Amino acid sequence: MRVLWFNCDCHSFPGVAIAVATLGIFWACLISIYDLATVHDAHTIHSMASGREPNLERFQKEGHSAFVVGYTGETGKALVTELNETKAFKRVVLIGRRQTNITEKLGEGFEEKVVDFDQLENYKDAFEGCDVGFNTLGTTRGKSGPEGFVKVDHDYVLKSAEIAKTSGCKHFIHTSSQGSDKNSSFLYPRTKGQVEESLKMMIFERLSIFRPGILLCDRQENRAGEAFFRTILKPIFYFFPTAISTPTEVVARAMLNNAISISSGNKTELFENKAIHMLAGSLKPKTSEMVKPDKKLPQDKTESEENLEL
Ligand SMILES: NC(=O)c1ccc[n+]([C@@H]2O[C@H](COP(=O)([O-])OP(=O)(O)OC[C@H]3O[C@@H](n4cnc5c(N)ncnc54)[C@H](OP(=O)(O)O)[C@@H]3O)[C@@H](O)[C@H]2O)c1
Known part of the structure; x- marks a missing residue:
């Protein structure tokens, strides 16, 4: 004692x-x-969530194609399920490093393409004709070491985005992380922040960045540290479900709602954890948040700030 x-x-x-x-x-x-925290531009996000049905109907008629990189991961799997259930796209190309035969369990329109991410320029055809791109790629420092982490979360992501852009991708939808910060002294948030900045510089017609908190899912892979952390934080996930955690299904639904919505007119749409819940329709905006977006930029904002911080 x-x-x-x-x-x-x-x-x-x-x-x-x-x-x-x-x-x-x-x-x-x-x-x-x-x-x-107040969700900025909750009005726009709420309309994306509540307009899901009509948006889906219109979007299906327009006949879009998408690719997904990272589809074998937890967020990626939830996204593929969402894409399969909604049939939002006439064609979906699943791009990964290994064959899974997942398409046998999916409906029509899904294709699986195996690529070598170290030689991605040799696989440009995999990205061809996809006007929307989803990225849910990522690894951890514990699994791949610091260099391996940067290679996957930075190099592979940016190479995929670059090839996608030249192959006709108009809307790139990227999974980043809560706390991303290009100036952080920690590797994880810094790398995530640097990738966000580089994606903005690529000037897609539309770029959507998702910053989820801790992902809640039934993870197949054994990550002891992460599992311990999740156990300790369980009461917080329960009592404050939209603060620092998001189930992968919620991220997937939010991504789909964003993909099928009409662009807010901003170059970059940035969705923080709480906004992701709202975009998925699992969190209603407060009355005080339902003020129409003010197009005037705050004084302290500069160029890349024509972004929508949601
Ligand atoms: N975990 C969290 O709590 C959390 C929180 C916030 C944000 N995020 C971010 O959200 C994103 C998705 O996370 P997640 O947990 O859903 O990911 P995940 O389950 O770890 O899946 C990662 C995906 O990336 C692929 N990948 C990993 N290493 C690769 C390599 N060397 N070469 C090619 N592909 C590789 C995996 O393919 P294989 O199946 O072939 O390995 C898989 O498809 C990540 O960017 C992550 O940083 C995660």
Whole structure:
């Protein structure tokens, strides 16, 4: 029991209690920041979510084609299910590094193409004719090491986007992460932030960046650290479901709702975790958030800020 106490000359303090309380306060502050945050342009997001049915009908008639890179991952699998159920696209090309024969379980219009991501320029035909591109590619530092992580999450993503653009992709829909920051001193958020910036520079007709929090799914792969973290955070996921976590099905539904909607007219649409829930239709906007978008840019915004931060 003594280890539970810090001792000094005159007093002893309940060490574990203080540590737990500090951690609790830290998490409470963090959750409040994310949970109470106002979703900017909730009006636009809400109309994308509530217009799902008519948008889908119109979109199907227009006859679009899409590719998905990262379709064997957790978010990718949820997205493929969504694409299969909605039949939003007349053709969907699933681009990955290995054959899975997933198309046997899917409806018409799905094709699987195996590529070598290190020589992606030799597989340009896989991207040909797809006006919409979904990216859910990614690895972890624990699995691939720092260099491997940058290779997949940065190099492969940007190469895919570059080839997609030259092959006619007009709308690129990218999975990034909550907390992405190109200036961060940590590898993960910095890499994610740098990729976002590079994608913006490519000037797609429409670029949608999704920044989900912790992804909730029944992950097949064993990630011990992540599983431990998820267990500790379970009460937070339960009581604040839109603050720092998103089920992969919600991300997939939000991506689809975004893909089939008419562009908001902004070069870049940026969806933070809470906005993803709203875009999927699982979170209703507050009355105070339902103010029509103000086209005037705030004073501190510069060029790339013609973005829509949602
Ligand atoms: N995990 C989270 O809580 C979390 C939170 C926020 C954002 N994100 C981001 O969201 C995105 C999707 O995450 P996820 O958890 O759904 O991903 P995931 O389940 O780990 O799947 C990753 C996908 O990338 C592919 N991939 C990995 N390494 C590759 C390589 N060396 N070469 C070619 N393909 C490779 C995988 O293909 P194989 O099946 O062939 O391996 C798979 O299709 C990622 O960018 C991730 O950083 C994740």
